[in-house]
Amino acid sequence: MHLGFLVDLHLCMGCKGCEIACKVENEVPLSTWRLRVKYVDVGVFPETKRTFTPLRCNHCANAPCERICPVSALHYIENGIVNIDKERCIGCAGCVMACPYGAIYIDPETQTADKCTYCAHRIASSLMPACVVACPVEANIFGDLDDPASNISRYIMENQGNVQVRKPEKGTDPKHYYVGGGNITLNPLASKRVEGYDLFGKLTTKMPVGGHH
Amino acid sequence: MHEVALDATHAIVTLDVGLPGIVWGWIIVMNMWAKSIGTGVIFMLFYLLKKYPTEAGYLRFPLTLVSIITIHVFLFFTVIDLHQIFRFWHIFFHPHWTSAITIGSFLATAFVGMIFLLAYLSFIKKDNEAFDKVLTWTAILAIPVTLYTAALMAQSTARELWQMPTEAAQMILAATLAGSATTLLMGGKLPYEAKRDLAIILGASAFGAFLLYMSELVFGPMKAEEVAATLDFITGHGPMTTWFWIGQVFAFIVPMVLVTLSVQNKSTGLLTLASVSAIAGLWVVKWVWLVIPQLLSMS
Numbered sequence: 001m002h003l004g005f006l007v008d009l010h011l012c013m014g015c016k017g018c019e020i021a022c023k024v025e026n027e028v029p030l031s032t033w034r035l036r037v038k039y040v041d042v043g044v045f046p047e048t049k050r051t052f053t054p055l056r057c058n059h060c061a062n063a064p065c066e067r068i069c070p071v072s073a074l075h076y077i078e079n080g081i082v083n084i085d086k087e088r089c090i091g092c093a094g095c096v097m098a099c100p101y102g103a104i105y106i107d108p109e110t111q112t113a114d115k116c117t118y119c120a121h122r123i124a125s126s127l128m129p130a131c132v133v134a135c136p137v138e139a140n141i142f143g144d145l146d147d148p149a150s151n152i153s154r155y156i157m158e159n160q161g162n163v164q165v166r167k168p169e170k171g172t173d174p175k176h177y178y179v180g181g182g183n184i185t186l187n188p189l190a191s192k193r194v195e196g197y198d199l200f201g202k203l204t205t206k207m208p209v210g211g212h213h
Numbered sequence: 214m215h216e217v218a219l220d221a222t223h224a225i226v227t228l229d230v231g232l233p234g235i236v237w238g239w240i241i242v243m244n245m246w247a248k249s250i251g252t253g254v255i256f257m258l259f260y261l262l263k264k265y266p267t268e269a270g271y272l273r274f275p276l277t278l279v280s281i282i283t284i285h286v287f288l289f290f291t292v293i294d295l296h297q298i299f300r301f302w303h304i305f306f307h308p309h310w311t312s313a314i315t316i317g318s319f320l321a322t323a324f325v326g327m328i329f330l331l332a333y334l335s336f337i338k339k340d341n342e343a344f345d346k347v348l349t350w351t352a353i354l355a356i357p358v359t360l361y362t363a364a365l366m367a368q369s370t371a372r373e374l375w376q377m378p379t380e381a382a383q384m385i386l387a388a389t390l391a392g393s394a395t396t397l398l399m400g401g402k403l404p405y406e407a408k409r410d411l412a413i414i415l416g417a418s419a420f421g422a423f424l425l426y427m428s429e430l431v432f433g434p435m436k437a438e439e440v441a442a443t444l445d446f447i448t449g450h451g452p453m454t455t456w457f458w459i460g461q462v463f464a465f466i467v468p469m470v471l472v473t474l475s476v477q478n479k480s481t482g483l484l485t486l487a488s489v490s491a492i493a494g495l496w497v498v499k500w501v502w503l504v505i506p507q508l509l510s511m512s
Contacts, residue, residue, distance in 0.1 A: 038512060039228035055512050064370035070314035071303040090303050091296025093236045094314055097369040102511025105233060111296040170370055184224045188510045189442050191224035198229060
């Protein structure tokens, strides 16, 4: 079994339901994200459109984070998930530096590395990841890549020629796919960043919501 | 952020999480800088004792002490950079051998043992013969201790700028630069020939390192768009351009000029200034090179 993820960007409408479900399920602190949806606006008014790209750990088959971790806190489990043992992590941030997808962060509460685990704890109980359940348009497709009859395998088969991964040149063999993606959605260098885009990144866990006590 | 976005698409990120910021900052710079001195002086001591065994003999303990102090500065900053500093022991009890951090930790630990043995042999036992034998092995061990940080940077797949073997060459040159500069500052009683040799090592290291940085600056963008975007931070009106050139001038250009003048005039007066400039400039060079890839968004 090798679990993988696929997001059909034709379907995603940027509701951020997956983001919130992930936050709630995994108790992800403010200012950090295991999963986030990036908005990129393309074109000039009135010929404009907005693209939405959910970004999460790619659970690479050749994961640089797993390789650089000095204590095996990041490790593979038998279903292909790159999992993290937060009790073992020493917080060296080597994985943060190694991940080409910016998917790993230092949890401000535990002071250890953290990232999407494809909700490994839910999968162990035969449940789907929280983001899959929350998606109102079934843009998130999750399943066993080794099983040709699984939803994800069939989806990849049906969309041959239009399935992409992020940064394939890094040789990480990501197990997170996109349908309908392109340079603008998947390449961070293909779009400009203007002031204000990182609005939610400025919140910190120590900031009381609603003002000071 | 510096991008290579097409004007035709007019693509603008309107919502994303903030950059994680500088994850490896000045603390890691202290780590690399201090380690360069700590292993560099061992290389220089080995060279001096081979070529000037009598005249350089008095440096056995002082340079060993410098190595002990700077290696402990390196270890201190390595540990305090961990977000879970009290779990440092996990590296030794749960080692993951594909990681340059693990290998480096074991090598550095062995190196600490060796330099303490050198201190014992020179300061307590006063056995120069045994010291010189142990020094040979210590100098050999100092090579991978110097290089492992380059391996760690190369393992940082996300940072296209840091490649092997360029980083390895830079690490060795940083060690010979910082080692020769420190030894020049400590070796006031050395004969002129020994100082000239150290000056040439300093000048050649500065030249080699400068050449590599300039090659990266000019030819790096031809390799990958990520490298081009990273180097935008230190070219033109980039936010780190001034710091980059301050580092290059103090670490490499000033020492090269002063060493050339010093050797031509057979005068050692300028070497103190060259050494101080090299050691201070190296910190800035390391800082800029460490920080710029982290300014690039990964998403």
